[in-house]
Each structure stands twice: as C-alpha cells, then as structure tokens.
Amino acid sequence: MAAQGLVDSERGLVYAGAYSDEEVYREELERVFGHTWLFVGHESSIPRIGDYITNTMGEDSVIMLRDVDGNVRVFLNKCLHRGNQVCLFDRGQTKTFTCSFHGWQFDTQGKLVGVPFFDTAYQGCLNRDELKLVEPPRIEAYGGMIFASWDANIAPLRDYLGVFTWYLDRLLVHEPLGGMQVVGGRQRFFMPANWKLLADNFAGDDYHVPTTHASYFKIMAGRSESFASIRLGLDESLQVCVGYGSGVPHGMGVLRLGAETSLYESDLATAQRLGAEAVDWIKERYRRIQERYGNDPAQVQSFSNANIFPNLSIISSGAAFLARGLIQWHPRGPLLSEGWEWCVVEKDAPKVVKEQAIKALMTRQSAAGMIQSDDTENFERSSDNLAAHVARKQPFHYNMAMGFDRDHPALQALRDKSWAIERLPGLVGPINWEVNQRQFYRYWAELMAAKGSQ
Numbered sequence: 001m002a003a004q005g006l007v008d009s010e011r012g013l014v015y016a017g018a019y020s021d022e023e024v025y026r027e028e029l030e031r032v033f034g035h036t037w038l039f040v041g042h043e044s045s046i047p048r049i050g051d052y053i054t055n056t057m058g059e060d061s062v063i064m065l066r067d068v069d070g071n072v073r074v075f076l077n078k079c080l081h082r083g084n085q086v087c088l089f090d091r092g093q094t095k096t097f098t099c100s101f102h103g104w105q106f107d108t109q110g111k112l113v114g115v116p117f118f119d120t121a122y123q124g125c126l127n128r129d130e131l132k133l134v135e136p137p138r139i140e141a142y143g144g145m146i147f148a149s150w151d152a153n154i155a156p157l158r159d160y161l162g163v164f165t166w167y168l169d170r171l172l173v174h175e176p177l178g179g180m181q182v183v184g185g186r187q188r189f190f191m192p193a194n195w196k197l198l199a200d201n202f203a204g205d206d207y208h209v210p211t212t213h214a215s216y217f218k219i220m221a222g223r224s225e226s227f228a229s230i231r232l233g234l235d236e237s238l239q240v241c242v243g244y245g246s247g248v249p250h251g252m253g254v255l256r257l258g259a260e261t262s263l264y265e266s267d268l269a270t271a272q273r274l275g276a277e278a279v280d281w282i283k284e285r286y287r288r289i290q291e292r293y294g295n296d297p298a299q300v301q302s303f304s305n306a307n308i309f310p311n312l313s314i315i316s317s318g319a320a321f322l323a324r325g326l327i328q329w330h331p332r333g334p335l336l337s338e339g340w341e342w343c344v345v346e347k348d349a350p351k352v353v354k355e356q357a358i359k360a361l362m363t364r365q366s367a368a369g370m371i372q373s374d375d376t377e378n379f380e381r382s383s384d385n386l387a388a389h390v391a392r393k394q395p396f397h398y399n400m401a402m403g404f405d406r407d408h409p410a411l412q413a414l415r416d417k418s419w420a421i422e423r424l425p426g427l428v429g430p431i432n433w434e435v436n437q438r439q440f441y442r443y444w445a446e447l448m449a450a451k452g453s454q
Helices: 024-029 156-159 164-174 195-204 214-223 225-236 262-274 274-293 349-363 372-386 410-416 433-447
Strands: 038-043 051-056 060-066 072-076 092-094 096-098 103-108 112-114 139-142 146-151 180-191 238-242 252-257 303-310 314-315 325-331 335-346 427-430
Touching: 024 303, 024 325, 024 433, 038 051, 038 060, 038 180, 038 325, 072 139, 072 146, 139 156, 139 164, 156 164, 164 252, 164 303, 180 325, 180 349, 180 372, 195 252, 195 303, 195 314, 195 325, 195 335, 195 433, 238 433, 252 433, 262 274, 262 349, 274 349, 335 349, 335 372, 410 427
Parallel strands: none
Antiparallel strands: 038 146, 051 060, 051 092, 060 072, 096 103, 103 112, 139 146, 180 335, 238 252, 238 427, 252 303, 303 314, 314 325, 325 335
C-alpha cells in the first residue's frame, strides 16, 4: 500500500508522500473520504421545499436539497444514463433536475420521472426504480449541520463527533441564541496545498500565528485596545485534542480555547456605537448564555479554530460581532485544494449585529481577508518543496511537547488561575502543543491501513 510508513506517530514525523504522492491521494479518496462523515451543508441554506445547494464529498459532486415532503436529501450529482451532472449550479430552487445531455428528469426525491421518447425509444420498457439518483447510505444532522457518508456501517454521527459536541453546543451551535444561520452563498478559492495541511493547521497550529500573522495583529492592536489585550492573553489559552483518551479515535482539535472576561465589555462597547437595538441584544445575549451555562464550572467562552476530521474547519469566537466561518477543504489533487467558506451568524441576532459580524469575518478570515492571504503564501512555498527532488526527502516534524500529551507542565499555572481543566472534555494542553496534529495523522494512517469499512 502506497501510504505505508508515511506517518511515524512515535517520533511525530510525516513524510512528503502523504501530501504529494498521486497513488496515496487516490487511495485516500476511498479510504478516508469513503469512510468518514463529510459535511454537505447547513439546513438554513435550504429553508423551502425545492431549495438546493451543491457540494462535493471528496471529488464527488453531490446535491443537498429539501424534497417535496420537507425532508433533507443528499444525492450524487450524476445521471445514470451517461454520467452527466444533473445540477449545474451552486444553489437554487427547483421541482426537477434535468440532465442536459439526453433530457432525463429527476424529482426532488431522486426518482426518474421523465424520459424523452419513452414509448418509441424504449418501447415503454425501462426500470426507472433502478435508475434513481444515488443517495449516500447515511445522512445525519447535528446542530443544523448536515453530514453524509458513503459507508453504510459507519458509527452514528453523534458517536463519531464524541465529546467534541460539548464544544460545538456551547461555542458554535448556540441554541440559546437561536442556533446557526448561514447567510449568503459561499466563497470558493484554491490553495496550492494538500488538504491535510490546511485541516491540521485549523486543528491545532497556533504556533504559526505570531510569526505568520504578525502584520495583522500589529494593525489590529493599533486600532483596538480590547483586541490587543485579548491577543496578549493568549498565553492563558488552551487547546483540546478530541482523540485517544476521550472516547473517539478521531484527531479532532479545538484551538485557542479561552475564558476571556473582556468579551462582554468589548461587545457592549461596539454595540453602543451601533445604537440601542444592538445594546439590547448584547445584554440579552449575555443573559441567555449565563442562564444556560452560568453554573458550569468550566467557564469556556470562546475558541478560535477547530477541525472536524477530515476536512471541515471552523472559525469561531465568543464575540457577538465576529461571525463564525465554516471552511471545507476539498481535495483537488495531491497538491491542490479548493476551499469553500460559509459565513454563519447567530439566528436570533438583529440585522445590525449580523451585518457587523459578517463584515468582521470577511475582513479577517476569508478568501481576500487579511489573515488567509498570509496562510496561502506559506502553504504555497511548502508545497513547492514537497514537489522538489531533494527537499521532499525531509519529513515534516510534529513532535512539539512529545511525552507531555496528558499532563503538560504549563497546565499547572493555568489551574492556579482557576481554569477548571479537569472539567473540559478531551485531552487538554497549552496553546503551543502538537498533540492535535499527531492524532490527526495517526487516525489518517489508521484509515489508510484499514482493509474494510470503518
């Protein structure tokens, strides 16, 4: 098998072939993307019957839609006659999908309902039931996020996410605030890098932030005292690996977990500049959060980034005026990925708050944002070396703090500052810690070595 020996978990090494080898890439489309839960969209993107969006599962185009009965369905975007795509648009509303090749027509439940010249060409003899649009055998939802899997035997989605749901509920889904609402369409952009590098960056790499994004923080600190104080407090942040020791095998990571007490004051100051409606919401928002989680000993208010294995990355914040982002890293070849980013706001927030939150996300972490362009340049240079002859022989090092996976010395100081670390699900470590990435690649290697379904 091509992937054998590319991940050395004992030494924290990942060899270039994991990212650049064409045979490895083809294997992982089956072994990884064929046997994990993959995000296909948020239900708020398809509120009405007939609404649809398209996405990809690995390299396979799929349609997520709301059928005539109001159910969310997912279909492979392929006509079984000659294999043409039946849906050519990113989103829309329809009663049927018509293949542009020979005109076969499918309804919102995937049934073949129209065949040109059925009586004369087929003499009325065609088993339409066998030619329905193909559906993934498993489709489940969590917090409005729809996931699908090609593996009929995969564990239920909630079990797959494991204790990661503790963080999703409090810091992303936020039911007390009405839940999540996707606004607008999506941004699409290419990154000249393997999808794993992008996902592992969101899963646990805060180490790059002071260097890679130095200019961004310099600009923002000059504009906002509250922003500067939050950045300076990152030494008191944590990250969490939802991996071994926490009930699930997956290398999911939560980066820069914080309990910033200044968030409410900062949000209130921003609201006061926007008017009474914004002020009233910030006060009500804080009240709802305190009502739901105020007695929780683990006073977690925010995280900056996370990754749900394999390729769904999350941009988050505890702040009301920074929208959340969902980014999916679609594989497009060993050294090419396509990023699809959705902007997510808190559904119950007033329009003035949502608009400010959207603007903040687009300015920072988006295709043309101040942060993402920094990352693109770094990944492009790394990928150039992955394709070179001598440079590709040197492995990537993920061995920071090896041997301190379960009890890092830095944690005691955080315990002394009233962090209830033992109350946090998962494996907890300091901000600079590469356990998240090591577990990400350990699980990837396990999937690549598996002979059957996971």
